Amino acid sequence: MSEERWDAIFVGAGITSLACAAMLVQRHPGLRLLLIDKHIVAGGYATTFARARVDATFDCSLHKLSGMNEGGNLIRILRDLGLGESLGLVYPDDYFCAYHAGEAMALPNDADEAEALLLSRFPHQAEGIATFFEQVRTHGRNGYYQFQMLDGSFEPDMAQLRYAHRNFKHKTVREALRELFDDPYLIEILAAPGIYVGGYPEDLGYLYYLHVVYATLNRGNAYVTGASQRLSNLLAQRVVDAGGRLMLGTRVEAVLTGEDGRTRGVRTNRGTFHADQVYINASPHYAVRNLFAEDVDLGQTVEKLAALKPARSTTTVYLVTDRAPGELGLPHTESMLFADMPGDSSDLRIAAERAGFPDAESEQAFWRCSPMEVTNYHALDPDGGHVVCLNVLDSIAHWPQRRTPAYRAKKVRACDALVERLLSHVPDLRGHVVHTEVATPHTYVRFTNNTDGSGYGAMVGTDLRGHVFHHGFPVAGVHFLSAWVAGPSYEAAFGYAEMKARQWKRA
16 A cells, blocks of 8 residues: 655654654644664554563563763753653662672772762772773763753863863773772773673773763663563654654564655565655664675775674563562662673683684683673562563574574573573572573564664674764665664763754754
């Protein structure tokens, strides 16, 4: 079938599409928007799935929202959308609880208090700790307000920007923290927030990482009651209520291009839909390879994309306990579990990659020795069941293809390794786990088409050349959204969506 014209079509109903579309219909009443997604629910990674047998709802993403205190970008945007009071926000007391060698240390959810605690625990690293937190307050703050710099509402100190560019731009988190500290456990603790944006310390650019710490620790963080699906559903409903349409279970086969070089809409497995503006909320590697006709010259875009490295994927274990996890020794909403020899984790990952990701070495490096993030979802939303989520950053390179004996065996090993790590730190949970299931990098490819199963879009390292792949895109009217251009995190998604909504012009 062929539908009537739309003002804009969104390919992929991920969180950036939903946010941008909701802002557009609020700013331009009467705008007709069509959102299309191959999945059966809206939200991309910001979705949930349920298991009635164990009365549990699992969140597909770690739905910790940064920028949620006064002065934060995300809370401002949510309030502008009229959603501030409807999300049931939960503000945790702790940033996270660090587990290591029999010690549990809860970091306060406040930058000054966290700094004081780390000074008391690591007095021999006092000078480096003071320097680090000053760098977060100064250079992390400047990075945090990047969108406001673009619109002129935030004016940074130019001397600070020049200093950061000269001293931090080409350093990884691993390099910068090793210059400040010689305690490997403290380095692992401070590097752990990189998990929120899909990178280990050897992956992430230090300047970008400073803004991640500032966003969460200095500008506040919170969780949504009802998990990330509630946020996605509220945004989708805003678009539908304004006259838009959400088509789920629909596969986009091509972005159509006219002889004048402008987009004409999209072709799907359910018909052709017309618009002069198409927003692609999908991996750009996938889009360029699959969604454009062969006669569209994408050579320069492909060349730029070669430098756009995917962020890490994840291996995730969802588990359910027979009692509230808080009653079984896991009281904190979020925990970070560190290996006994934290200084080895980065070296082991690098060695595994150089060796071509052999099974044993990769599983040791990523599953057993790298930091593991644990979210106690029951503490955030008891109605979702006795749910705990275990998450490690991983690489798809050592995973066999889906639906093979090797793949199924590897899933069992992953589950055993991650669950045993949790039980070793929280032994009272032993004997109370009644359900587990595993999501792998291939799981994320299956549901989102994200390159290499990246759960966070593009890696923000020290080489940013690939991040401008969409500049000068040869098809007029085509725009790119998602974490591949906005950067990882919900806050980046909403900030970029706001910028694109402000730029709206009818073709």
